[in-house]
Amino acid sequence: MKVMDRIRATTVGKSIFRVPDRVTERDRAAGHWASFLLHIYPVKVRRKEITFRYTWFLGVASLVLFGSLVVSGIYLMFFYVPSPASAYGDIQTIQTQVAFGQYIRNIHRWSAHLMVLAVAAHMARVFYRGAYKAPKEFNWVIGVVLLVLTLLLSFTGYLLPWDQLAYWAVTVGTSMAGYVPLFGEQVRDILLGGPTVGSATLLRFYVLHVAVLPTLLVVVVTVHLWRWRKDAMLTADSEVEDA
């Protein structure tokens, strides 16, 4: 900490951090507002919100897992081509010849499963402490959107290894879309790009998995966190309801 204080005090340090001497809470709040990384946080939260038993830190866990997925996923993208001719072989190459390939693939796989669990558990925890109540109703709705996006991300990623497990899991999963009344056939055709899972499906799922869905997720998470910050010091009790 002493070292950081010294660095902050230099001309260069002042220009980077723009933080005043941290003596009072007001100084620290000012430093907080001036920091790009910290500005996604509220300056203050209620004391109960920092305890483990209140949140179990499941929201942070979901976000960290998403970060781990982005990093490991980008590494895997360098070695993977989404076509039935090469996809399976690429995964074999990743596992046997790419530096740390097997390990990075493991990280991606287990982070994905854990993220589904963490997001679902986050939702349950929010329910049980009643944190979806006024004035935070809409942030709960955004959370439901995030749960659906997480499931779609996991499901589209499931097809990419192009092994028997992937192929038939996606066949089963998408067959249900065919039962949507009236336009079920069309829905399935749009998902699969044909009557069965094939090269068009692989390409579609890949584009959704690495571009469309992650971008959507980042945008929606941003709104989710922004609302969390704005609501941090509001009460969720009868006083608000009466107003």
Next chain:
Amino acid sequence: MPDRDPQLLDANTRVLGIVPGKPAAGDRKVLAEDDPVMVWPHLLVRHGVAALAILAVVLFLALSFDAPLREIANPTNTPNPEKAPWYFAALQELLAHFHPLVAGVLVPGAIVIGLVALPYIDRNPSLSPNARRVARTAFTVFLVVWIALTLVGFAFRGPNWGWVWPWQEWHGEL
């Protein structure tokens, strides 16, 4: 890093005013649950520890268990059983008992719509568990049923979706 209060009272300082709700130096109040605390450092430190803990879990899992890779996809060779990913196992289990329109469309649709509508249906403002018996019971029943269906579909179903004991034949796929 402990909080540092303003250093008010050396010999040459006059006290110009007292901010209500703030402790004077040396007079820390005991914080109640709803009192505000500074995010930096109190929440940031905890988030940092939580992030490192979840990363440790991931790195440990990745060292211990390899991600599965079966034979190359073969559209002419359907495995028995065919299994959806584990988070859709409950839906697949329902599919074995109900018409596909119910299990594949109505139930998932109702769950998503129900979750979205929850804060607008439950207008009870109370946060106390005792005053929320109905909501808590309904949600708990849903969770228990869903987890049970997921477990059955994931671990207790074998060829032709017949019942198997997971300690005798393992058909779960991750």
